[in-house]
Every structure is written in C-alpha cells, then in structure tokens.
Amino acid sequence: MAERAREWLARFAATRFETLSIRELALTLFGIALSGPPGDAGERIAETLAGRADDVRQEFAAGRFLTLLLAADAMPEATPLSSLLRESWLALDPASYSASPVIAWACGQLAGKDAPMPSLRLLLRFDPRARYVATPQFVRELAQEIAAASLFGRLVPPLTAEERRDVTTALRLWAFCYTKERDLDMLCPVVRAMHLLGLEGEPEYHDALEFIAGEQRSDGHFGMHEMGLAILEKGGDDIDRERELYLPLTVASTWTLTMCGAGDA
C-alpha cells in the first residue's frame, strides 16, 4: 500500500513540480518520506524547499508550519531544510501563532527547541456530551492536539483517567460515524488519535483501518468520491482533483496506515 502511494506521489511531484505551492511540496515530501528513503523525488523537493527560504519563512509567519516540520522530521537525516525550519521557527514571535499551546510545543520540539509540555487546552474543556454535536473543526483540533501531545507518536499523551475515558468514547463514536459516512478526510485524524491513545483493540479502529486501506485506487492514490461530489455541488467543477483531493487524502491515508502498522496491507 505505502509503496504504491509513494510511487503515485513521486509521479505527481514529477509532473507538477513547477506549479506546486510550498504547502503542496511539503505535503508531497511528507507523504513520500513516510514509508522509506525519500529517493530522488523527495530529495529534489527538500532541496527546492530549502532554496525557497523566503517563501518558507512566509509560510511560518502565516502559521502554516506543521506540515513543513513533519516533512523534515520524516526525512532519515538532517538536511539544509531542517536548518531552515529550525531557524524559521526560532525567528517566530510565539504570540503570533494561533495554534494551541500543545501543538506549538510539539512544533517547537520538531524544530529542535526543548521545552516542558503545556497543559492540553482542548481536552481539559472537553465535554463528553459534545461528541454528538462536535463540528468537524472541533474533531480535527482534538485529534491534532492528541497527536501533538504524543509528539506525533513518540510519547504517551498525558491524559487523566477521566479525560481518557471521555475521549475514548468520543473517538469510537466518530470512527464509527465517519466510516459509515465513508469520510476518509475526517476519519484519518480520528484513527491516528485512537492509535496514539492505544485504542487498537476497539472494533471501530479495525473497521476504520480496513475502510481506509480499501480506498486506495490501482494507481496508488487515495480518493473520496463523496468529497468530490460535495465540491462539484458547490460549483467547483473546474477543480484540480489530483491537487485538491488526491494529494491530501493520499498523504493522510498513508500517514494513518503507516502509523497504525497497516502500511503493508
């Protein structure tokens, strides 16, 4: 699975290289580096990003640093890109970014800045009854905060027993609902959060992984028919499917399956 996704990402990068934004380049690099050595395609992207230092700094200033940091972190060894990202991070005014303190802390760790972990902002105010009315934005932020609190898989998130129970109930519900809705986009961060909390024994987790793995197409990309239809309904009939649908979904799915040990499925 991961190998075919990697081949699709490398082909995508090769054919679109000149037109890709910093974010798209970072996303592609992250997807490629998730499952092995970056190869020619990955190295070319890393070099290009390192060479576009001003654009990268602008991305940081706009608060769009997470994918860049994850991409550099997924590379097997430090590169000029790693140095640029560290330097860009240190140049940021901490008051200027709006990410939660835990996400900011995790980004700092990825950039090489050691600091104690702050408290979990979202989890502490999480009302378990809200699981039924949580917006997709809330679900994403909660999953992202759990991922950050684990330092993207390096630590066990420091939750109290009560927080853990409530979050488990919510994640199981969302995993079931998003699998039933065939919503790959929302399902991936939820499943990663379940994995990071050690919820691999839950039936919703297995059903979700099976569904995600089944969404890969023969050429290696992951797609989501429903999301494409939703965009079309909003009048986006001139969308670039590869860039706007397949790239983010392929990276999200590869990340999830690789993290959860299903990358060889």
Next chain:
Amino acid sequence: MRNATLDREIEQLQATEERALGWVERYFELFNPVAHGDARRAMYVIKAAAELSLVCSLAAGDDRYRNLAQRIFATIFSDDRVQRYLLDNLGGVPAIGFYASMRQCGLDDSRFRARLEQRLQRGHGEATERTPTAELDYAHSLILAGFETQASVPELFRWTLLSRHPPLHPLTNDDVYALTHAMFFATDFGRVEDPPFFTTADRSYIAAAFPRLLAYYVWRQNWDLAAELLLSIDYTDVRSCDVFAEEWRLLIAAQNDDGSYDGPLDGVILEKPDTPDAEEWTAFRNNYHTTLAVLLAINGVRR
C-alpha cells in the same frame, strides 16, 4: 426515596409527551384522509392514521390515548370510504394493522371484520409481494387482529435482515428501518421482552449493533431512527445500560416549540407549493412520523 435526577428526567419525559400529544391534537384533522381534497394526500395520511392508532394501542391504559383512539375510530376508521380503501389495499397500506390497533384499543367493527375476513379467505392479503420484514409485519397484524397466519412469527423472523446480522457500515436508512421494525414485530412491541426464538447470536448482534446505530443516528440528528432505535433497545436487555440517558436528553432537547419533531426530509419536495395550506401540510407530512415515533419511545420507557 427516589433519586432527584430520575424524578427530573421523568418530569422532562412527561412534558415532552404532553407537548407532542398537544401537536397531534392540533393537527388531528390532517390525519383524516377524508378531510383532504387531494387524493395523494388522502392515501398518504391513511398510513399516518394507522400509525397513530398503533401509538394509542400501546398506551391503551392512558385516558389521553383512549380518547384519541375513540376519535380515530369515530371520524376516520368508521368512514366507509376509508374502509373500502383499506379492504381494496390489504397488502399496500397497513390495512390489517390499522384494524388490529383499533381492536387492541377495544374498538371493534364487526361489519368491517366480516368483510375483511371474506377478503382474506379469497386470498387478497396474499396477492402482493412483500419484503421479509413487511411479511412479518403482516403476520403480526393478522395475529393481533385475531386471524390465522400461514407462517409463524419465528419462521418469518428468520427471513428478515435482522436475522442475517448484517454489517453496520453498508446499511442504508431503509435497511435500519427494516431492523427496527423486525424488532417491533418479533417482540410484539415489547410485550415479549426476550423472544424464545432469538438465538444467542441474535441477542449478541442486537446488543452490539443497536447502541452503535443509535449513537450514529443521534450524531446525524435523525430523530426518527433515533427514536425507533431507542424503542427497540427498550425492548431488550440492553436498556439497562445507562449510556442511553445521554441520547434521551438529546432527543428531548430536539423537540420543536410546537411539540413536533423534525423528520428526516430525505430530499422530499413540497408538492403544489402554491396552495394556501402547503406550508402546514409540508410540516405535518415531514414531522408526523417522528413525533409519533418519539411518543412510542416514551411509552416504551414508561412500560
């Protein structure tokens, strides 16, 4: 001494029921097919009237429902045009179910019964194709109406979707209705709490599947299926799990100010939007079933 939280919840349920019954009373005329000038509406509301009579039959000990049943009997069921339609469509609408519910409320019509019996003997009830769950519904109605069935409820249950223990993710809304309805008829609407013909695998499936589907439909804010699932769960041992308090609270909170519940629209468009009563009719058509489903669920809890 009773727990104060429980008292408060019972009060909330009673208030919800009172408001929903008030809505039914206000719109009672719309349940009457004879009151509609439009034939399609008339045919649609015969089903609504039959479902309202079912609600009454399951709360027959309560004066409010008894009075409502008497009104249905006097103004709807006894109308010759309604009876002719029911007799001409024994398989297409809940004709026998309507009669059975009236009978369960102690309101029998010997003339209608004789005509019905005659048609059944001629095979009119068999002259239609039914899904397995609809077949179970038909047999259940015949039993409640005091007629013989060709196959028993346990035999028919084995052909239903519920008996096949389907995986949950591919189920459509219609499939989930088939599951809840199979539960209704297999348990005789809760009068048989644990049917002896349920296998261990049936019980395990119901205990695992119904709470998950309930959570999904509450999340979707589909109060129609949420109410049917709460009712189905109430007919099983699963109900002892206190997690459903959460779902009940959300269901209570979803009630409209007028006492009704929004039904799943499923893309149904407003017919004849230029008629003066189009808005009222659309609200009734969209909301009546969910409002009745919530009343059924409340009565299930009370039992």
